[in-house]
Structures are given as C-alpha cells and as structure tokens.
Amino acid sequence: MNDKEKRVAELNKLLHEYGHAYYVLDKPIVTDAEYDRLLQELIALEKENPEFIYPDSPTQRVGGKPLEGFQKVTHTYSMLSLSNAFNEEELRDFDRKIRQAIGSDYSYVCELKIDGLAISLKYENGVFVQGATRGDGTVGEDITMNLKTIRSIPLRLKEPVTIEVRGEAYMPKKSFENLNIVREENGEEPFANPRNAAAGSLRQLDPKVAASRNLSTFIYAIGGDGESYGIDSHAEMLDYLQTIGFPSNKERQLCATIDDVLAFINKWTEERPNLPYEIDGIVVKVNRYAHQDELGFTAKSPRWAIAYKFPAEEVTTKVLDIELTV
Numbered sequence: 001m002n003d004k005e006k007r008v009a010e011l012n013k014l015l016h017e018y019g020h021a022y023y024v025l026d027k028p029i030v031t032d033a034e035y036d037r038l039l040q041e042l043i044a045l046e047k048e049n050p051e052f053i054y055p056d057s058p059t060q061r062v063g064g065k066p067l068e069g070f071q072k073v074t075h076t077y078s079m080l081s082l083s084n085a086f087n088e089e090e091l092r093d094f095d096r097k098i099r100q101a102i103g104s105d106y107s108y109v110c111e112l113k114i115d116g117l118a119i120s121l122k123y124e125n126g127v128f129v130q131g132a133t134r135g136d137g138t139v140g141e142d143i144t145m146n147l148k149t150i151r152s153i154p155l156r157l158k159e160p161v162t163i164e165v166r167g168e169a170y171m172p173k174k175s176f177e178n179l180n181i182v183r184e185e186n187g188e189e190p191f192a193n194p195r196n197a198a199a200g201s202l203r204q205l206d207p208k209v210a211a212s213r214n215l216s217t218f219i220y221a222i223g224g225d226g227e228s229y230g231i232d233s234h235a236e237m238l239d240y241l242q243t244i245g246f247p248s249n250k251e252r253q254l255c256a257t258i259d260d261v262l263a264f265i266n267k268w269t270e271e272r273p274n275l276p277y278e279i280d281g282i283v284v285k286v287n288r289y290a291h292q293d294e295l296g297f298t299a300k301s302p303r304w305a306i307a308y309k310f311p312a313e314e315v316t317t318k319v320l321d322i323e324l325t326v
C-alpha cells in the first residue's frame, strides 16, 4: 500500500470510529470541526484517487442522482405487527394469558415505542446492502439510498455478520421544529408531526433531501429467530445488536412482573415530554426466546409482545374544558 492508500484506510477507520461514537453512542470523541477536517481530507484524497474509495466510506452516504421511483422488496422474514393494549386491565389480561400458557417463571423487557417509521436493514458480511420500509409487512419499498444518509445507521458492522434487523427511523423533536420553521419561511406546508416528517423525508427520491433532514434510528429486533445467533433472550439480543454497532434505545428495562411493567409505563408517561424524540407507547415483550417459541404467533403478531398505547393527545379535552367553563 502506498502512503496515500494508507492514509485513506486510516481516515476510513478514524471516521467510522468517530461517527459511531457521535451518532450511535451519542458520546463524541472529537469536535465537529476535527471530524469535518478529516472528512474533507478523505473527500480530497478520494477525488484524486477514485480507485481508493471504499463502498462503506463515510463519503458514500449521500448517493448519486435522484431515483425515478422505489423498487419493491420482499422481506426475508415478514415484519410482524404488535397487538395493542390501552389500559391496565388489558395489560393484566395479556399477563394472565401468558401465565396460563407458560407458568409464572418469566420476565418482560419494556422498550419505548418510538413514533417513527418501521424499517428493515439487511447486512451481508457486515456491510449494509439494503434498507426497506415495512410496507404491508411482507413487501416494502427499497429506500437504501435514503437510509444510507442516516448517520446512526452503520455502513459496516463491527463483525462481518449477515443479518437482517428491524427498527424505527425517526426525526428528533428539535429537528422537526427547525424543519417546520424553514418550511413556513419558504411558504411550504409544515409537517403535522415528526412521524409524518420522517416518512416524508424517506419517501424523497433525491437522497440529498433525506440527508438534510437529520433523521435517526433505533434498532429493536432481528428478522427471524434469535437462537441462530446463540442468544436465548431478547435483552441479550439488544445488547448484541449494540456491540456490533447498531443504535439501541438505552431506556429499555427488564421487568420481573406486570406490576414492574405498569411502574415503567407510569414513569415514561411522566417523562415523555422530556424525551428528545416522540414516543406513542411502551412495547412489552416476554424476554426468553424459549418462552416466545412456546407462545408463538397469531396470523399477524406475536403472542409474546404487546404495545401499550398512550391515550391520544389531551389537547381536545383542554378545548372542551374551556368551552364548558365559559
């Protein structure tokens, strides 16, 4: 390897590490200025020597020309949906059914339900090769070009594994507010909520637009069963996904009983306004895969998971109160 090639390899390694620390772990190692200086150096070296461009170089995140349209993608494993619970009684029913089926020696994992767009990411030998929307659960749209622009999506994993993962793409609240200020200044229709803004951004045919929207992701499942990775619980799976380079939401918690689940839900019902992103509920999953296998699936969703949904925004009742007090 000549000196230039060595420097390109070194810059790829450094920028991958710095990018992961900043966008995935939310723990920057270098200043933005230092990161940009190194990125500009790599862009210049790649321009002089295109043969040195790595497919997963950070300079390759914002792809080429706009697409004509999106291709269809059939998911290797269908992206299942979650059944819903709207109150404590329905959650206790869910718990009762599980206890009847598998006895009482089980625990739950509770996760925040991010209010974004469900996505599926495919990696071959550790390299990001395809990303798609959920679609109808079986067939989605190929939005690889747009997903590559999301800095929290690793272009190369820390292990050369072939894996398909599921997660949520979302727009942080701050980015949503800033985007709508700009849209209103430009006389454009503001987005109604961050979820619509994220969906609208990922439906763009020009990746440069998606790249400008400051989207992020949390990964919460693998496609298919986890046993094939020698992992026997959902909590361990989330830790594994994190170690190989995926962003995993840190607010997850192991809950031994449904009362602990209810306490977690109460905590996040209070804390929700202070989160930097929107959530529309709490996902509750039986933790051990052996138990998940015993419980199985209905036609469209697992029997071992449920989404507790927060009540719809109370803004309507506030209006009602004002009318009533007049």
Ligand SMILES: CC(C)(CNC(=O)c1ccc(Oc2ccccc2)cc1)c1ccc2c(N)nc(N)nc2n1
Pocket (backbone or CB within 6 Å): 077, 078, 079, 080, 081, 082, 111, 112, 113, 114, 166, 168, 220, 221, 222, 223, 224, 225, 283, 302, 305
């Ligand atoms: C539980 C699951 C439905 C994902 N799981 C799957 O899609 C899935 C897919 C094949 C599986 O196993 C199979 C293996 C072989 C054949 C069929 C299924 C298991 C789970 C789900 C759905 C939405 C979620 C959400 N919005 N937020 C969080 N935090 N978690 C979520 N989890």
